[in-house]
Each structure stands twice: as C-alpha cells, then as structure tokens.
Amino acid sequence: MLPRGSWPALLCALLAAPAGGSPASLPLTEVLKGGRKAYTLVGTDEGLASGAVVCMAQDTQGFLWMGSENGLMRYEGASSRLYGTEDGLPSAMVGRLLADPDGGIWAATLRGLVLFRDGAFRPIEVEGKPYLGNPGHLALDRRGRVWIHTADGLLRQKAGLVFERVGWRAPAAVYDLATGSVTGRVYVASQAGIHGIEEDGRHLDWGPAEGLPPEGPMTVVEDGQGRLWAGSGRTLARLDRGAARFAPASEHLPAPISPNGHAYVDRDGTVWMPTQNGAQQLGGERLDAAHGLPFRWVRGLFRDREGSLWVMGTGLAHLKGHGRIVTLGAGGEVVWAMLRDAQGRMLEATDNGVLRIGPEGAVPLPGTEGWRIKGLALDAEGTLWMVNTRGPTLWLRRGAAAAVQAPLGEAGTGCNSVHVDPSGQVWLGHIHKGLLRWDPRARRLVQEVPPAGPGAQTTAAFEIHGDAQGRLWVGTDTGLLLREASGAWRFHREPSGLRVRGMAILPDGTAWVHGDEPKGLARVRLADGGLEVLERRTRGQGLSSNMLYAVRLDGAGHVWVATDKGLDRLDPPLHLGRPEGLASEDCSVSALRAEGQVLWVGTSAGLSAVDAAALPEPPPPPQAHILQVAFGGRRLEPPFGALGAIPSDQASVAFRVAAPAYANPQALRFQVRLLGLEAAWRDLDGRQVHFPALPGRSYRFEVRAALGTGPFGPPATLAFKVLPPWWRTGWAYGAAFAAGCGLLYGVVLLRLRALARSKAALEALVAARTRELSERNQELSEALGNVKQLSGLLPICAHCKKIRDDQGYWNQLELYLSQHAEVGFSHGICPECASLHYPAFRKKG
DSSP, X not given: OOOTTOHHHHOOSOSOOOTTOOOOOOOHHHHTTTOEEOEEEESGXXXXXXXXEEEEEEOTTSOEEEEETTEEEEEOSSOEEEEOGGGTOSOSOEEEEEEOTTSSEEEEETTEEEEEETTEEEEOEETTEEOOSOOOEEEEOTTSOEEEEETTEEEEEEETTEEEEOSOOOSSOEEEEEXXXXXXXXXXXXXXXXXXXXXXXXXXXXXXXXXXXXXXXXXXXXXXXXXXXXEETTEEEEEOTTOSSOEEOGGGOSSXXXXXXXXXXXXXXXXXXXXXXXXXXXXXXXXXXXXTOSOSXXXXXXXXXXXXXXXXXXXXXXEGGGGOEEEESXXXXXXXXXXXXXXXXXXXXXTTEEEEEETTEEEEOTTOTTOOOOEEXXXXXXXXXXXXXXSBOEEEOTTOSSOEEOSOGGGGBSEEEEEEOTTOOEEEEETTTEEEEEETTTTEEEEOOOOXXXXXXXXXXXXXXXXXXXXXXXXXXXXXXXXXXXXXXXXXXOTTOOOXXXXXXXXXXXXXXXXXXXXXXXXXXXXXXXXXXXXXXXXXXXXXXXOEEEEEEOTTSOEEEEETTEEEETTTTEEEOGGGTOSOSSEEEEEEEEETTEEEEEETTEEEEEEGGGOOOOOOOOOOEEEEEEETTEEEOSXXXXXXXXXXXGOOEEEEEEOOOOSOGGGEEEEEEEETTOOSOEEESSSEEEEOSOOSEEEEEEEEEEETTSOBOOOEEEEEEEOOOGGGSHHHHHHHHHHHHHHHHHHHHHHHHHHHHHHHHHHHHHHHHHHHHHHHHHHHHHHHHHOOOOOSOOOBOTTTOOEEOTTSOEEOHHHHHHHHSSOOOXXXXXXXXHHHHOHHHHHHO
C-alpha cells in the first residue's frame, strides 16, 4: 500500500496504454491535479447538537467525542448526546480533548480538567484539592500520562485523577504543548522558544539562536521519525534527530499557519499542518477548497480508527473514501468511456462530446461538442476514433485541430464500441450490423460477423476485447463471438441464451460476463462451440446489485464490477458509492477502465478515479451499544449496573442504540430481539425500539449491528425484570388463596349450619307429620275396624237378584248388604221400570 497522502506523487505513470499505440502517460499527480475529493459537511442535519467543533477524540469503545463552545458531544453517526453544565461539566467551553487509555475522555474546559467515565465528570486534584484552573494546553505522553499547562505552570498526571507540579514555569506566554511518541519528550512552545523535557528529567531549550522565529513558535509537533516541527505564520522550521539547529521548511506551507490551529500527527507518523487555506500534509498531499474542502480556514484534523479524516475549521468536514477517490472533468456530465491520448492525457466521452483532462481542468475537444460519444480508441496512425450510437462516427486525425465525421457511410452511424487490436486493426461494434472491420486500403467498413446460422441475420455487437493468445472476444446479443488467432470466427452460446454485454478475460482463459438484464455475473469457459457456466454471482455475493454495466480486472487481479448502485470488488468484497466519494452510484454502460490499480469510473454525474491500492480493507463488523433505557419518565444511560425491577405501571420500555461506524453511517443495519418475549432477530428501522406494556417476567434485550450486507457483530445485551401487577404477585396470590380458603370455609360453615337448621326443621316436621299420620292411621284403623268388608264370590239369582248367604238362605239384595256392610238403602223407581211396570203413572206424570 502506498504511504498515506502520497499516492498521487508516488504513482509515476498509469500502467495500461491503449492497444495499438504507446502514448506517454503523464504522472498521476498531473492528471489528478484538478481532481476534487468528496466531503460531507457534518452539522445539525447529520445529528450534531452543535456545529462549532474545535477538538475531537475517540474513546476505547470507538465513539467520537467533539468539544465545542456549547459543551461536549458524543457523536453516534446519525445523532449525538450533548453534555453540558447541567450534567456536571465545569464549563460549556471545551477547548481540548484526550482519550484515556483506560476508558473515558479527558476534557479541558475554562474551569478545569475533568475525566468523563462511567457516566460522570470527575475533576482532577492537585495537592489534595480539586483544581479549577484553565488548562490551556493538553497532551498525552507515550507512558499514557496526561500533561497540562495552566497559568500555575506545568502539571503532570501522577495517578488517576491526582496531578503533580513539574517544577518548571515558562518564562513567557505559552502557545502550545506537545509530546513525542518517538523521543518521549514533552515540548512547551512559548514566546521564548521551545522547552523540552526528557523522560529522564533532563531539560532542553531551543530559541532564535537555534533557528526558531524570533516571536516564538505558535505550534510545535514531533512526527513519526522523531523530527520536530515548529511554526508561526508563514514560517516553518524542522529539527532533525541529532541536529543542533532547526532548518528552514517554510516551502511546505501553502498559506500561513492558522493562529489557533493545532498540528496533527497522523497514524503513519506524517504531520498535518492547519493553515488559513486548507490543510497541508508536510511532504504529502494538500486539502483545500480548490480540491473539494468546503471551507478555507482549518483549525485542526483528526483521523478515526476506520481511517477516515475529519477536518475542523469554520465547519466540520468528513473526507469520504479516505481521500482515495477523486472526481475529475466536468461535473454532472454522463461519462461513457475513458482513454489516454497520444500525450498521455485522459479523455472522457460524454453526452456532450469529448473532454480532455489536464492540469488546466477539462477542455472540450473541438468538433465533438453536442455529440453523444459512447466509445473511444486510438489507432496506430494516431487517429482518435469516437463512436456514437445515435449519430455518425467521428475521428480526429493526427495533427488535425478538430474532429470531423469519419467517411464511413451508413455503416458508420449507430456504433457503440470501437477497439484497436495489437496488429493495429480497427474493429467497430454496431447496434444493428454486428461487427465491422475498417479496411484502410479500401477506406470502408467491412461486415465481419458471419451469420449465426442458415438464414439467420447478423447480430448486434457490444464490447470487444483481445486476450494474450491473440484472440478477439466480442459480446453479442446471441452469445460470445470469438475470432481465433488464425482468423476463424466461431459463436459460443450458452443454453439459456446468455446475452454477453460486457466481459473481463481472466489469465486462465475463462471470463466473467454479464448481459443487459439484471441477472448478475457469470464466469464462463469456452467448450465445443458452447459456453460452460462455471460460477454465478448475484446480489449479496460480492455484488450490491444484479444490474451490471461493466466488469474489469485490475493490476492486482481483483475483479471490479460497475453497477447501478456503485462499484463492487468481488474478492475480498468491497463496495464504493457516493458515501465513499464516487461522483454517482449510477455507473455508465462499459465506462470502467483499469490502469494498474487505478480505476476510472464513468457515472451519470461525472468521472471518478479510485486508487484501489490505497483503499483500506473493510472494517470488522461493528459493535452495537445500548446508550439509553427509558421507562416511566426515567432515562438511564450507561453504566446501567443493576437496572433493578421495573414496576408494572411503568412497563413500557424503550431503548436507544448506536454503533461507532462513521465511514458510511447510512449503511448501518441493526437487529434486535427481546428474549422472554421473542426469540427471532428482527430488523430495526432507525435507532430506537419500544416495547409497550410488557408482562411481568424476566427479559434480556439484545442488539447487533452490521455494515451493508456484511456480517453482524457481537450483540450488546441488557437484562432486566418487569414486576407483575400487585394482583399477580405471590403475596397477592397467597392472600387471594387464603381469602378464598376462608371464604370457602365460611360458605361451608354457613352451609353446614343452614343444613343443620334445615335438618332440625325437617326432623321436627317429619315428627309432626309422623304424629299426624299416626293419629290419622289410628282413626283410619278405628274406622276400618268398623267397616264390614265383602269379599269372595256372591251367589246371586239371575232372575230375581237374591243373594244366597253362607247358611244357604236366599236374601233380598238390599237386606244382605245392610247386614254385611254399613250401607243403607232408600227406594225409588227408575224411569225404565216406571215405564215398564207403571205405564199409566208414567203417562200421567
């Protein structure tokens, strides 16, 4: 990997010259001189509580902390937590920040130095008392000790929050305090010069006699080589290790050093100097408004653990893509193709002609204005070919001042690709007429593609490439057309009817190909007139989309794919889009060019150049954090400790989560689950989740984070308990059981008593009824005793109706019954007998 900040300077030439010619390539520094880096201006719209950021630090958990004139902010990517005096901060004015190696943040305020750890601010102590003096300068030595300079002199951390006096006072006004990671020294820059303190306690001094400016240096810093840099205004001096005097180094300054600026030592040991016109990496690159920085005056810089650079000035700017991606040429133009001309300058084909990129910027190529150019090629004679799918082919002959329409006839209109093979032969892919060959002797185009079969018509030709064996590969809408080194043509088709829109030929003879449908990428091998698919890649398998526009192989053997959602590297997977600095995520068809490990990407909004060699590898999966728990009007922040039980009437619980990933916070994904309520992970929309009216039981909240389609990191967890309502507690159940038992006992007792009363009443009633029945029975017995009963068969006369008694006498019926039963008779005559026996009497009546 190239040293940070120096990749344009160290890449002396771009590697891949166009086939058929050997134009001299300009150094990349010249080509990219007008390039613009991409920045995000971070403010309240991006979640900051205050936009006036003056200092930055990153804690051991990975969160960024920012000091401002309005308090201390913890930046969480899309939101921030502002700490002020109401939270225990001694003063809202925070001028310096340091991350403590053991966790927490040191904040230097107008009213003292405090350590924020475990959710609380703690002031330092000097001589057994809290120290509330103004620590104007703050530094951390390589032993992990904090040094501060105050109006009372130089203080050094002894242990924890306890500081001690060093015993040295500056003879004049102090401007800066710094420590050296190589020498281990502590440096104090003042109006009198620089005072150094060795780790063994020895003191060193440098002044104007040693080459420092007479007014004293405003800033001092030691780089990763142990060299000491000191500057003020337009003056900069350097002290090499072992040297006695400072050497002039003002040539590194593009503008005066910012009066209130702080030099920054980057992770590679280089020094960034803040100036009134951007930031200058001493011996390296420059960040200024002309190259995309959204402001001029710079106060300080900071690089986070993901490798992203933050620039503090009149605003806070976040450099996208680690500064490895720049946009060139005319912004906003659709770029369809890129090519080097004979002088090594980059040409870009756009919807509005061809632009030539140089130190002066993007200059239109005369004669091409207004034409939509889709492909470029430079032939052996120095002629620049420019094809146009909606118009005629143009060319710029060697020595000509302007491009003109090439005399190619009807076949020269509607071409979408042009290629010059190693022999100098020019090939054109036509959208209707297939593959065309330029015959320089006859000065005409020859249709080269044979019929696809008996009676078949020619096919449309797209990208044209040559391989190491001298073969020509042509992508068509019916498959792959291959021209052998012998000149023989042969179609290679895939059974599913694969349309080959673009390709990248691999060293092993296979090729990655894609069509014009969103079907992803396929690696194919030529086999007996067919195409054997060896591997397929779709979205999520190194691709951010299935809609592919170009595939290329860089100098390191990595496969890059241009899609409608940005630029993807297959293995190891890496995605680049607008958050990383591309001009647009909508890449153009076939507009991808690899020159060594520099990629040129044509998009719908301009041309971007990517230094693939200097891109950092994807970071590990992010660690999610739980930053707040809210319930019942309470808001708790870490450390949560023993959260305690949550009352049932406060059982609506909300969580706020975050992950310290700042390169592309929009790509962060969160998943949550609440064990005890749900077992499966679910995606979280946003960074807050709410669980209303939780039943009483034990729970464990879990959250995990991922970047884009990458793997999820380890989960953050928090266990808690919700108390059930009082009527669902054990004592309530016990009391209810006891009350139920008592009630049941009372009911049973009352019932038994009622039954006893009923039994007694029933027994009394039964006794009364028994007596009554006994009396009635007695009366009945007596009555029955007086009743003469007749039984058996009674002989009766069939004629006169007399009854024979036991003695054999025949008695009148009424006499017999009167004697044997207590029955009396009265006599009368029935109507029938009266009519029969006393007819006269009946008539008279």
